[in-house]
Amino acid sequence: MDEKREQPALTLQELRFAIHHAQILNGVTFDVSRGETVGVIGPNGSGKTTLFNCINGFYLPTAGKVLFQEREITRMPPFQRAELGLGRVFQNFGIFREMTVLENMVTALEGRQPLRTTFFPWAKQNRKNRERALELLGEVQLAEKAHLKAGSLSGGQMRLLEIMRTFAFGAELFLLDEPTAGVSPKMKEDVAELVRKLQNEKKTILIIEHDIRFIEKFCERIIVLDSGRVLLDDTPEKVKESPLLQEIYFGKRSPSSGLV
Ligand SMILES: Nc1ncnc2c1ncn2[C@@H]1O[C@H](COP(=O)(O)OP(=O)(O)OP(=O)(O)O)[C@@H](O)[C@H]1O
Ligand SMILES: [Mg+2]
16 A cells, blocks of 8 residues: 555545535545645635635634544644644735745744743854745745845745745645736746645645646646535546536536636
8 A cells, every 4th residue: 555645644524614504615525645736626616715714724614524644623723733734825915025035934934943041042043044044035036035025026926935934834734725826927837846846845735726737747636626525536637538627617517717
């Protein structure tokens, strides 16, 4: 048996979510192995973002369970999940725009460290954090922007900074909700490169994307959500070939889709 599959990073069991009498998630069940990269696609309104909200604790599911590294976290508050290593990346809401790019990274690194009590270790740690922050910024071509306000970066650069902050905070599982939405084609490639770096670091990644041709490059598995249910869960090749995919995007059920 594949060793990876014995260690789920994330397990969803019969997850349901309803709001204002509308059933948004209708029993979502799947698991993600440590180090796996899984794409999540589906028509607009199919429940992808709601699923992420249930995984990171913004929404409490009406039924079902969420397990992170085999520990049940269904009702745990979001900040505790983040401390365990569950990283949600928002579309530029997860950065401090008034702080410099460097300060954004340093605060993420500090967020993982215990409170410091004496001056000298503090100064040493501070220097180490700045060095590490600059090193991480260099990996996404942001080192030369270190002293600019984060709010002055382009949308794509902010996206890279936010993913890097999540990495610096120590995330093991990354929930990326349309990380390339609204960014330039060049920046899209930079985001793809960063995802590959996370993969090299053996991080587990769930990535929502509308462009299947973009995610098939680095996902070994794609889950298709439709009306809050898992419609397909297979390799990119099998998913692309499936008549069901064509049906939900181009068939009668969902005429207005932005996919492929
Ligand atoms: N807090 C909420 N209040 C009311 N309705 C909600 C709420 N959250 C989600 N919904 C509804 O749940 C459905 C699924 O929304 P969700 O944002 O999860 O879809 P999505 O698959 O991410 O779509 P998109 O591709 O457009 O981002 C939609 O009909 C949405 O209006
Ligand atoms: Mg969404």
